[in-house]
Amino acid sequence: MESLTQTLIRDWSVLEGEVKPLLDEAREVLPKRIYEELVEKLKTVTERHGLSVEEARRIIRYVIDDYENSLVEPAEPVGTVAAQSIGEPGTQMTLRTFHYAGVREFNVTLGLPRFIELVDAKREPSTPIMYVYLDEEHRYDEEKAREVARRIEYTRIANVAREVDIELINFRIVVHLDPVMLEDKGVTVEQVKKILEKLKIGKVEQSPDDPYTLIIWLPMTGTISLVDMNKKRDKILNAKIKGIRKIKRVIIQAMTTPEGKTEYVLVTEGSNLKDVLAVPGVDPTRTITNNIHEIEEVLGIEAARAALIREMKNVLDEQGLDVDIRHLILVADMMTHTGRVRQIGRHGVSGEKPSVLARAAFEMTVQNLLDAAAQGEVDELLGVTESVIVGGIINLGTGMVELYMNPQQVALKRAEAGESGDGK
């Protein structure tokens, strides 16, 4: 009741001075963000309603206690808890396996198949996708965004040609270009002509009656086989006009920024982070891909870790599953522990366990035991799996606590007790 009689202080700087030692303790113990939030909230409450010193102390104390209570305790099986916390919601995902959700015209792997892809650290996702953000200049204008899109999209002659005919009798190959496609991809006939000339098949000429028809005159030397001609035709069709390898398609998507502005973002089918980052007009600080290995290669292991967490969270959120992000962080930490992205499985985290028995219990039992025997491996029996196999006590929770007895100390205590004349 004493606290109620204490005077309310409305000036934060005064109150702050009063509770300084406790606040310092809070700063030591709490993470930066929680500490800042605590101070911020105390300040607003003080200024709005007033707070007594006693009340302020209690609040800070309570926050510290609550934080310490929520910490993981030593010997807590965080990995097992994470596995269960992801596995249980995962069973609900299985029923909806192989669902594809269309992002406009795209198919994106989602749900369980995507999650398996992430955890297996697959080299290439089954649907590689990039989100290419644009720089200040190109961000807000659709026309300018299209300009960048055209720079990125991989365009071959096949994309702009209606047909490519081989005229054996006339010793020439005729390329009919599609004006609509040329317009769409932002390519001129001149550009195509230059590229055809570079192929060094023959002299290139624009047809006099149709500007969209290009004629390649073949040199009149030797015999011309049909197989040879078809090879040349394929070469022409696959000739690159512009763009970035692997980027099959680009779609311009309008997004609303937090400030309420419309921003254009390019979504691409296919992924090539390294080359896209170098394209003018692209904002390289925000552009991302869903290929974790590519991120590891270009941006490093820490970026890969962050991307893994983000991707896993997205999959689960999309399925409406509420998994605490700390479990996902643990998974990502394990996967990136050795400085490269390892899968959770035979060729990664599980397969590199130091214990023979743990590995044998996971997969390929006989082979693992055989190899271990041949190499004379020793199992220290420190892990959970191997302890269970041999029927020992697991190194977790109360099983981790060991009791040591010092017989000398006990004898000493006994002797003291005997001296005091107890005589029991």
Next chain:
Amino acid sequence: MARSKQQKRKFNILEHELVPRHEIVPPDEAIRILRELGVKPEQLPWIRVTDPVVRAIGAKPGDIIRIYRKSPTAGEIVVYRYVVGY
């Protein structure tokens, strides 16, 4: 090193939003940190010398790198990685 802003744009990966701040820990401080954590350097998570960020900041095998990660639960946290070869 002077950053050359030339026509061929070379993007500095350290500016990417996915890349947290990395810095090399000076040796004397590294010893203190290891003692505080009670671990040997190889018990820390690893990072390879071939890692693009390690190359960008010029760390060598045996160095310890301090990383300021953005954490969704704690705001910002500091972690360490041990630079290993190959």
